[in-house]
Amino acid sequence: MVSVRVGLAAWTAAVLCATALSPALAQEDGELVIGVSQYPVNLNPLTEAHVVQSYIHGMTRRPFTAYDPEWEGRCFLCTALPSPEAGTAEIRDIPEELGGGRGWAATFTIHPDAVWGDGTPITTEDVLFTWELGRNAQSGVINFELFQDIVAIDAIDDKTFTIQWDQVSCGFDMINNFELVPAHLERALFEAEPSAYPERSLYETDPTNPGLWFGPYLLSDIELGGEITMTRNPLWWGDEPWFETIRVRPIQNTAALEANLLAGEIDMIAGEDGISIDQAIAFAEAHGDDYEVIFQPALFYEHIDLNLDNPILADVRVRRALLHAIDREMISERLFAGHQPVAHVNINPQDRVYNPDVPTYAHDPERAAALLDEAGWTLKPGSEVRTNDAGEPLALTIMTTAGNATRELVEQVLQSQWRRLGIDVAIKNEPARVLFGQTLAHRQFDSMAMFAWLSSPENIPRTTLHSTMIPTPENNWAGQNYPGYRSDEADRIIDALETTCEDPEKQELWNRLQVVYAEDLPTLPLYYRAMPYILPTWLEGLTPTGHLAPSTLYVEHWRPREGAAR
Amino acid sequence: MTVAVAPVPPLPGRPRGAIGRFVRHVPALVSLIVILALVAGAVFAPAVASLLGIDPLAEDLFNQYQPPSAAHWLGTDALGRDVLVRLLYAGRVSLLVGFAGALIASLIGTLVGIAAGYYGGRVDAVLMRITDAAIALPVLPLLIILAAVDLGKIGLPESFVRSGQAGVWRIVVIVALFGWTTAARLVRASALAVREREFVRAARALGASDLRIMATHILPNILSPLVVATTLAVGSVVLVESVLSYLGLGINPPTPSWGGMLQNAQQTVSRAPWLAIFPGIAIFATVLAFNFLGDGLQDALNPRRTRR
C-alpha cells in the first residue's frame, strides 16, 4: 500500500512539476509554429520532391519561376520571364554537334542582390553547376529529363544566362524545377564521386549550413523526423519578414494534429499538408469563431479511372450511365459543404485553359437506367442486380487508398447509389503504396480506381491520356494512362499542344481536348479537392495558392494583424 | 491428489462444483450475460434493422451527424446511417474475428504445445525455438503484406472475394498466425507436468499409442487452462482488430467493425463525439466481459486459486 502511494505520488509530482515548468505551451512573440502531417524526409531539392519539403523550401529558397496565387507564371529568383517581345527569347538553330534542329533560346537574369546565406553571390556559376549535376545520370537527381532537355547554357555574365532548349515546345519561359544548388559548397562533393552525391551532399550532412539557403529564412535547426526550425536570413534581399523564427512540426495523426492546435502547441495547420476536408469542416463547425478556416480550391482532380479493357466498361454507354447514376452535386454539398466543386473534366475551372462548354452528366437515374438497358444490362423482375443476355451480372469493383476516410465515405455513397440502379459494386481498398506502386502502375485493377492528380496550371495531360503512355510490360510499365485510353484525336491534340503556344489556336486545341475527354469518359470526373488552411485569427498576409507552388513563397508578408491580440 | 491408480483422473474441479463456483462469481456471470446479449444483437442484427425499418448501408446525406434521438437511438454517422444498427452489424464482424481468431490460435498453439510437451527432448527444443522466433518476429510487415495479397489470385472463388467476408477471414488468419504462441507455451508447460504423472506412465506401459495418450489423457488435463486462455484471447483479438483498423489495415467498407467505426470517428470527434463513444463502449464492454469471464472460469475450473 505504501508503495502504491509512493508510485502515484511520484507520478503526480512529475505531472505537476512538468506542468508548472513547461515553457512550450506559451509561444514566444515573433515565433510561428506550423503543424503539418508529414516529415519532409530529406532536404536536397534535386534528389527528392515532397510536399512538405517544397513547403520548407518556400521559406528557405526561391525557385527561378513558379505560378503565383492567380495561377500566372512569375519570376522569383530571376528578374523577368523571357519573351520574344522583350527580346529575351527566340527560336534558334541548334548546332549539329549538339543534336541539330531548332529550339527556343530563353535568357534569364538572376536578381542582382541575390546571395547565398553565407554571403557568396548567386551567379551563373551556380546555374552551370546545377545543370551539370542535373544531367549526370549517376547523381540521383529526380527531374533528370528537365536538365536533359537543355542542350546548352550560355553564361553571358555573372548574372545573365541563356538556356537553349532542344525543341520548339511551349513552356520555354518557365524553369520551375531548375532548383539551384550552391557550386561553392557542393561542387567538390559531387566531383569527388558523382554516384555518392545524394548521401554526401551538405543538404544531408550539414543542413543548417547557411550557404545552402537563400530565402527570407535560413534553416537553423533540424531534428530528424521531428521539428524543423528556421530563423530570419540577415542577407535576404526582398521584403523584411515579420517573424523571427518559424517552426514546422510534423504530426502524423491528424486527430492529434488538431489537438495540438487546440492546445496552443502549434499556431496553424498548413493547407498544403494538414488535415482532411471533412475534419476541417467539422473543425470549422466546432471552433470556427476562434480560428480562420480557409478552403482553397486546388488543382487536385479527384476522379475514378475506369479500366477500359474490362468488357463491361469498354462500352461508353455504361460509362456514361455510371456517371448519370451518381449525385455528385449532393456529395459536394452535403459531404464537403460546397467547398469541393463537382468536376466535369480533368481541367480545373480556375485554369486559364478550361473549357466551360464541355458536355456534362447531371444526376439522372432514369437516363442512366435507359443507357444500361440500351447496352444490354437489364433488370429482371425480382432481382437486384442487372444482367446481360448471357446472364452475367453487372458487377464491378472500386478501389481506393485504404485508410483515407474522405475517399472511403465517398466510395460508400457511390456504391449505394449504383446499387439502386442494379449495379453491384464491391469495395476493395489497398494501402496507398500498393495501389499506386503496383495495382495502378501495372494496370492490375479490375474496373474502377478512385484517386487524384495534382498538377500545375496548363499541364498538358500527356502522361495520363496519350495512347503511348499506357503502361505495358513492353514499355516497362511507363506512363500513367491507367484506363488504357486510346483516341487518335486526343493523341493528335496532345502532340499539337506541345508546340502550339499562342491563342487562339492553343485555346481551341484545349477546348476540343476537353470535349473529347468528356464524351469518351476514360475516367469519371468527381470533384476538385480543396486545401483546408486553419489559421489563427491574428495572422494576415497568408495567401493560399491551390497548386504545387506553396503559400510559403510569400512568407515574408505573413504578420500579425494590427492591434490583434496573440 | 490421490490419483495414483486411476486411469483417467478426475478434472481438477468436479463439474458441479465448477458450475457452482462460476455462478457465485458475480462479475463473470454478469459478463456472460453481456456477451450473450452482444452475440444476440449481432446475430439478430438484420432482424433488428428490418424491425426498425433501417437499411444499414443506405446513406441519407440529409441526416448526417444527428445526435441520439428517438428516431435514431444512438444518432447517425457521417453518411446519415443509423449508428445503433451499424453497431450491431459491426458486432458480427468484431465478435466473429474475436472468436475465430482466438479459437484458431488456440488450436495451432495446442497442437504445437502438446507435441513439444509430450515428446520433450529434441522435438521440444526445436518447437520451442520456433515459438521463440515467432514471438520475436516483427509483426507489422507481415500484416501489411497479408493485407495486400489478392485473394482471387490464390484460387478462392470470386463470389467469396467480392463479399465482405474475405476481409474478415484475412484478419482472422493474421491474428491466428501471431496469436498461437501464448497457447503453445501454456499447453507445453501443462503437458510437461502431466506427462510424468503416474496415470500417463501407466497408459504408456499398457501400450497405448502416443496419439491416444495425448488425446485421452493429456488433453483433458490441460483443458481448463486452455479454456481460460482462449477466453481471455477473444478480448485481445477484438483489440487487435481495432488497432489494425487504426493503422489502415482493417476491413474494407462498407462492412462495419467496431475498430473501423472508432477510427473513422476520430477525425470528427469535435463535431460528433457519440460516433466515437459508442463503438468505444462496445469494444470496452466486450473486452471487459471476456476478461471477467476468463477470470471467473479460472476460479471455477481451478479451485486452488479460488479466493474463498
Add this chain to the structure above:
Amino acid sequence: MGAFLVRRLVGLVLVIAAVSFVSYALIGLMPGDPIDVMVSSNPDLTPADAERLRQRYGLDRPLLTRYLRWAGDVLAGDFGFSRTYRVPVWDILLPRLGNTMVLLGASFLLSLAIAIPAGVLVATRPGGPVDYGVNLLCFAGVSTPSFWLGLLLMYAFSVNLQWLPPNGGGSVARDGFFGWLSYQVLPVTALTVASLAVYIRHVRAAMGEALAQDFVRTARAKGASRRRVVYHHALRNAMIPVVTVIALDFGTLFSGALVVEQVFSYPGMGVTIYDAIIGNDYNLALAALLLATFAILLANLLADLAYAWLDPRVRLH
C-alpha cells in the same frame, strides 16, 4: 552457466539471422517499389526518370542478390544509408532507440512500482471491495484501445485543461529538463495504463499461489509478522514467475509503444519501423527491425538470468 550463455547466444544469433532474411524477403516481396510511389505523386517525373532511379538504387536486381549483398555489408559493419533520410541508419536509430527506451523504461518501472504493491494488496485481501475495485480498474485499462486512450488523454489534459503538451516531441536542449519531462507524461501514462493491468494480474496470481504454499503457512505459524511473511517470504517467491512472464511480454509492450508513439508523434523506434516499411526504406526498416528483435530476445535472456538469480533452486544448463 558459461555453456548455457554460449548456447543461448548462438540461438539468439540464429534467430536474428532468420528474422533478417524473413523480413528482407517480406519487405522486398511487397508490391510496389519506392520509385513507383514517387512517380505517382509527382506529375513531372517521366518513365525514363523512374527507370534510371531504379537502377541508381539497385531496385532492378533480384531479391536474393540484394539480400546477400546487404547481409555482407552488415557483417562488415555497414548498415547502409536510409533511402528516405539519406543519412546512415544509425544516425536515425540511435536517438530514437534512446527515446523508445525512455518511453518503455519509464512505463515499465511505473507499472512495476504500482503493480507489485497493488497486486500484493489484492492477493492479501481476496474477495473484498479492494480486490474488486483494483480488478475492475485493471480490466478497464486493458479493455481500452491505446490509440483511443491516447486521444482521450490528449483532449483532457492538453486541450481542455491545457496542463500538458499533447505530443511527445520535446527535447532537453530546447525545452529544458522539466519541459522535456512534460512531453513524456501523457505517452508514458497511455502506455502504462495498457500494461499495468496485465502486471497486476500476474502479481496477484503469483502472490495468491505463494501465500498458499506450505512454507508461508509455516512461517506464519511460527509467529512471523504478517508484513514480514508477505514481503519477505511470499513476495520473493512470487516474483519468479512474474519476472518471466513480464519479460516474455516485452514484445507486446513494444507493439503497444508503436501505437502510442504514433498517436503522440513520439520519435521512437516503433514509428520509425512503421514509416520505414510504408515508405519502403529497406535499410532503415531492416536495421530497426533487427534492433527491436535483438532487444526482445535480450530481454528474454535477461529474464532467464534473473530467474536463476531469484530462485536458487534453478540451475541453468
